Amino acid sequence: MDEEKMEKLRIQLQQLLNETQEFVQKIPPMQLYAAIGVVISTIFLFLIIRLFKRKSSNTIVLTGLSGSGKTVLFYQLRDGSSHLGTVTSMEPNEGTFVLHSETTKQKGKIKPVHIVDVPGHSRLRPKLDEFLPQAAGIVFVVDAVEFLPNVRAASEYLYDILTKASVVKKKIPLLLLCNKVDKVTAHTKDFIRKQLEKEIEKLRASRTALSSADITNEYTLGVPGEAFAFHQCYNKVMVAEASGLTGDTSQLEQFIREYVKA
Amino acid sequence: MLEQLLIFTRGGLILWTCKELGNALRGSPIDTLIRSCLLEERSGAASYNYDAPGASYTLKWTFHNELGLVFVAVYQRILHLLYVDDLLSMVKQEFSEIYDPKRTSYDDFDNIFQQLKKEAEARAEEMKKSKQVGKPVNNQLGRKQGQVQNGIADGGNKKKSGGESGNDGRDGDKFRGRPLENGNLNNNHVGKGEVPATGNANGKENGTSNTGAFDVNKLQKLRSKGGKKTETVVNKVSKAVAEPKKKITKKNRVWDDSPPESKLDFTDPVSENGEQNISAVVAADQGESMMDKEEIISSDSESEEEDTGKDNKTDTRKKGWFSSMFQSIAGKSNLEKSDLEPALKALKDRLMTKNVAEEIAEKLCESVAASLEGKRLASFTRISSTVQAAMEDALVRILTPRRSIDILRDVHSAKEHGKPYVVVFVGVNGVGKSTNLAKVAYWLLQHNINVMMAACDTFRSGAVEQLRTHARRLQIPIFEKGYEKDPAIVAKEAIQEASRNGSDVVLVDTAGRMQDNEPLMRALSKLIYVNNPDLVLFVGEALVGNDAVDQLSKFNQKLGDLSPSPNPRLIDGILLTKFDTIDDKVGAALSMVYISGAPVMFVGCGQSYTDLKKLNVKSIVKTLLK
Numbered sequence: 001m002d003e004e005k006m007e008k009l010r011i012q013l014q015q016l017l018n019e020t021q022e023f024v025q026k027i028p029p030m031q032l033y034a035a036i037g038v039v040i041s042t043i044f045l046f047l048i049i050r051l052f053k054r055k056s057s058n059t060i061v062l063t064g065l066s067g068s069g070k071t072v073l074f075y076q077l078r079d080g081s082s083h084l085g086t087v088t089s090m091e092p093n094e095g096t097f098v099l100h101s102e103t104t105k106q107k108g109k110i111k112p113v114h115i116v117d118v119p120g121h122s123r124l125r126p127k128l129d130e131f132l133p134q135a136a137g138i139v140f141v142v143d144a145v146e147f148l149p150n151v152r153a154a155s156e157y158l159y160d161i162l163t164k165a166s167v168v169k170k171k172i173p174l175l176l177l178c179n180k181v182d183k184v185t186a187h188t189k190d191f192i193r194k195q196l197e198k199e200i201e202k203l204r205a206s207r208t209a210l211s212s213a214d215i216t217n218e219y220t221l222g223v224p225g226e227a228f229a230f231h232q233c234y235n236k237v238m239v240a241e242a243s244g245l246t247g248d249t250s251q252l253e254q255f256i257r258e259y260v261k262a
Numbered sequence: 263m264l265e266q267l268l269i270f271t272r273g274g275l276i277l278w279t280c281k282e283l284g285n286a287l288r289g290s291p292i293d294t295l296i297r298s299c300l301l302e303e304r305s306g307a308a309s310y311n312y313d314a315p316g317a318s319y320t321l322k323w324t325f326h327n328e329l330g331l332v333f334v335a336v337y338q339r340i341l342h343l344l345y346v347d348d349l350l351s352m353v354k355q356e357f358s359e360i361y362d363p364k365r366t367s368y369d370d371f372d373n374i375f376q377q378l379k380k381e382a383e384a385r386a387e388e389m390k391k392s393k394q395v396g397k398p399v400n401n402q403l404g405r406k407q408g409q410v411q412n413g414i415a416d417g418g419n420k421k422k423s424g425g426e427s428g429n430d431g432r433d434g435d436k437f438r439g440r441p442l443e444n445g446n447l448n449n450n451h452v453g454k455g456e457v458p459a460t461g462n463a464n465g466k467e468n469g470t471s472n473t474g475a476f477d478v479n480k481l482q483k484l485r486s487k488g489g490k491k492t493e494t495v496v497n498k499v500s501k502a503v504a505e506p507k508k509k510i511t512k513k514n515r516v517w518d519d520s521p522p523e524s525k526l527d528f529t530d531p532v533s534e535n536g537e538q539n540i541s542a543v544v545a546a547d548q549g550e551s552m553m554d555k556e557e558i559i560s561s562d563s564e565s566e567e568e569d570t571g572k573d574n575k576t577d578t579r580k581k582g583w584f585s586s587m588f589q590s591i592a593g594k595s596n597l598e599k600s601d602l603e604p605a606l607k608a609l610k611d612r613l614m615t616k617n618v619a620e621e622i623a624e625k626l627c628e629s630v631a632a633s634l635e636g637k638r639l640a641s642f643t644r645i646s647s648t649v650q651a652a653m654e655d656a657l658v659r660i661l662t663p664r665r666s667i668d669i670l671r672d673v674h675s676a677k678e679h680g681k682p683y684v685v686v687f688v689g690v691n692g693v694g695k696s697t698n699l700a701k702v703a704y705w706l707l708q709h710n711i712n713v714m715m716a717a718c719d720t721f722r723s724g725a726v727e728q729l730r731t732h733a734r735r736l737q738i739p740i741f742e743k744g745y746e747k748d749p750a751i752v753a754k755e756a757i758q759e760a761s762r763n764g765s766d767v768v769l770v771d772t773a774g775r776m777q778d779n780e781p782l783m784r785a786l787s788k789l790i791y792v793n794n795p796d797l798v799l800f801v802g803e804a805l806v807g808n809d810a811v812d813q814l815s816k817f818n819q820k821l822g823d824l825s826p827s828p829n830p831r832l833i834d835g836i837l838l839t840k841f842d843t844i845d846d847k848v849g850a851a852l853s854m855v856y857i858s859g860a861p862v863m864f865v866g867c868g869q870s871y872t873d874l875k876k877l878n879v880k881s882i883v884k885t886l887l888k
Contacts, residue, residue: 066297071274075366083366088296089274091330117273123301123659156666202674 057136058096058260059114063128063161064141065154066120069179072244073141073252074117076100082244092127093117099253113260125157132166137173137259139252144178144186144241147195155199162200162233173236175255182243189239193230201228264343265319265336267375268292269357269368272330278357278368280375291319291336300332302859303656306628311339324350326358327597327637333357344389345382352378551705552867552875597637597645605649606631609887616886618849619808622856630656654883661852661879663861667835669797673711673766676796682714682760683767684793686753687837688786689801690813691774694839694866696725698801699769700732702837702864704871706767707736714765716756717742718749718789719773729771736871739763749773750789757793770795777816787824790831799863800833802854803840810853818858833858838877839866846885851877 024032062070071086074093080100096114116131118124132138138161142154161167162174176196178189230237240251266287269278291312299310300323310321323334333354335346356374606627613623630652639648676683685702687695696719703713715733717740719725726742733740741756753770760768772789775782790798800817802810814833822830836854844850851862862877 067293075275079366084276084279086274086276087268087270088293088301089272090296090301090332091272093273093275119274121297121301122664123662125662126658152671153666156668156671203671205674 057134058111059116059131059134060137060139060256060260061128061131061135062115062117062139062141063157064120064139064177064179065143065150065157066122067146068120068141068143069244070117070120070141073177073179073242073249074115076244076247076249077115077253077256080247088121089117089119090121090124092119092131099256101249101253111260113256115256120157122153128161129164132161132164132172135172137175137255138167139175139177139255141177141179142192142196143180144189144192145180145183147187147192151195151199155196155203158196159200159203162235162237168234171235173238173255173259174233175252176230176237176239177252178239178241179244181241182246182248189241193239197228197230204228263337263341264346264349264379265338267336267349267353268334269353270332270334272332275366277331277361277366278371280372287317287319287336290314291321292334295321295323295334301659303626303629303660303856305632306625322346322350324354325632325635326354327633327635329358329361329363331357331361343386345386348385349378349382352382549872551701551708551872553705553864597634597639597648599631599635601645602631602634602649605646608646609649609653613849613852613886615847616849617807617844617847618886619811619853619857621808621811622853626653626656626660626856650887654887657852657883657886658879660856661862661877661882664859665861667861667863669863670709670711672796673706677766680761682757682765683797684753684757684770684795685767685797685799686770686772686790686793686795687799687801688772688817688833689774690776693774693801693803695719695774695801696728696732696771697869698837698839698864698866698874699729699771700736701866701871701874703732703736703738703769705874707738711767712765713738713767713769714756714760714763715740716753716768716770718752718756719771720745720747720749720752721773725771725773739765749785750792753789753793777813777820780820783817783820784824787821787830790821791825791827794831798831798834799837800835800854800858800860801837801839802850804838804844804848804850805840806850808853810850811857814854814858833860835860835863837864837866838862841865841867841875842873846888848882848885851882852886 062074064070066088071089071093072082074095075082075086077099078095078097094114094116096112098110098112116135118128118131140158140161143150147154158176166172167174176189176193178186178192180186226232230239238255240255242249242252264280267280268276270276270292291314294312295310299305299307305323305325308322310323312319312321318339319336320339321334321336323332325332331354333350335350337343337346353375356378357368357371360368360371610623610627613626614620630649633656634649634652637648639645673683687699689695699715703715706713713736715729715738717726717729719729720743723745726744729740730742741752741759743752743755749772756770757768770789770793772786773782775786777783798821800814802813806813818832821832825831836858838851838854841848854860855862865875865877867873867875
């Protein structure tokens, strides 16, 4: 029975083929070539657009603990001032704009940057995963004044980010931004960097076989046997200082422009 | 007078504050409101009380969900302003007309605000006058939970902490004799009864605004209460539940023709220094504890859809299919509460079939409703799918732990300080404390940590032997003192022993006790106060239903009230047991986390040593909403 069916199918296919051949031969050749040409060029265009999109993402993600000053920095970058102040964010702030300091420079058309400010509250952590895949760079904001009481939480968060698959595979560069340096009691960026390295070293030891509630640390950091240091990461990690309230964001903007070409 | 009125976006930028009320707020009430109320899915509550040194405020808020704005009014708690709710809604209306996402300064709103404020105050004055003349204001609003509240119709439902009941100036002359039962967080009573015919328009106490269950406000207040012993002045008209009036002491059960009582304690006399392990038993090695195995999350793609989720998948609700399809294509303008009702009710029923406690489901639905009201439906979405997405968001947010639950890290840092890390297991009878204590010990042993057990269950027969058997199998030291000893002292000595013999972790087993057994709860709080453990783990079984709410809230309350210290230790984490016995009725996890704010640190899913897991938030949420 099956054999018969196969035969029938084959005959039908043959017939279809013949019919199409006749049909095609009836069309004048010019039209045919034109049609094929259009199809090929559209496919080509799609491929080109895809390639371009992948190459240059213009998204920068601002993240960090709650209260470190991300929303203030976001508004500084956008408007040059933080207006009447901020409260704990409940939702991310997104915007695509030309950095405020660059609106004065008229070097022709400057490409706008897409900046996302993700809330730092621990309950809203999952929101970060929505934005990380498209990020061209991550800015991890740290409060340089209230650093030591929060060093554990900050290092855990940073560790989680540095071991996410999307960050490691795409080698997304990370800027460790020490905020609130206008205050007298702010720590220096070297101190902060060293403390974070020490804490992450401790985390490495206790997290080797463990996976936290629903975030799996897919990669481990650093070189086994050596103390952890930021330059061991696959992705580039830099340290800089800034002050959201006074508007001193030059190092931050440098980082942004380095990875999102103007 | 109003202290402050703020308008800010959900993203955190303050758009407008009232400039003439220039007093700076003490402490940071707004941030605390956001962190402990709005982000905890308690936005259905009527108001929030904030205490800071030197100030105590009440905050009221309202949302404009479509534009993503929050309006918050702050005022002193001792004042009872009636017009706040009114004012907030009027401000919301006016502001949404001039709101523009690009604008960041709204100075012209100042004048409008002044007007609105005057109007609202005037209206409140009128109402006060009319009420004082007229009839008694005995609005008995029947609440769903069957608790009756006194309400003033126009708002001003404020909750007043009983601690100030004597101090309130306004009330002082009128209602000295109407103290509220303070420590009773269930708020089952209302100060009614003697409601005056003079219709006291302000300063009336309403027992509950948050009905029933445990209040996170109170939780924080408990923490900051400065040694103020609460007077449990019982209200005459106190309704049902809670505290037993007399102390119930345990008497030995006497059967009819019983032989004379002989000594029933069959334990071997133990040496002072606890027993070192002389095992003839082979040490238990059953492989890797499930804590360290990674969860295989099935269908990852589905979870991603849920993340991006506007266009939703298979919603099997058949109700009003045609009209809902039509609406979904047309994209109905703003969502009203009445539209959300059927979808929310269905969702609430679904949650309850999954064993979520009834009042928790209720509160969650209110909170989700508050966050969706007034929002514009995107086209090609149905109301039910929007509600579902919002509920899922809320559930993930609640179940995500607020602080790190990395115990190994804590153990290491305690080790560095040279002190043993103390964990106390508390819970009601028969939930699996001793079994899960052994599982936790096994897990810790696998990570090369020295564990010691402390047998502070000195009441139940066989408890010490049970632990001794576990200790022998695991080959770890156990500190025991037999039966009929004071558990607090046993625990203290165990900790001293641990620091002497170099154990990193001490796991303290306590006797099971019911949450309304006063003397036992007192003993427990004494144990915790004396030993100051690093982690107080509440063990609850996943089979529990509505009682979870009662258990956890009473435990927390008693630990707070009966502790002699100014900063009482409350429950830090939850251990969910018997998870393998529930198929997909995982709601107990949600109830417990919501009511206490503590994260679920472990999940026990069987009776052997390896049956200990971590809570997988995504799969729980998926199961709850299936």
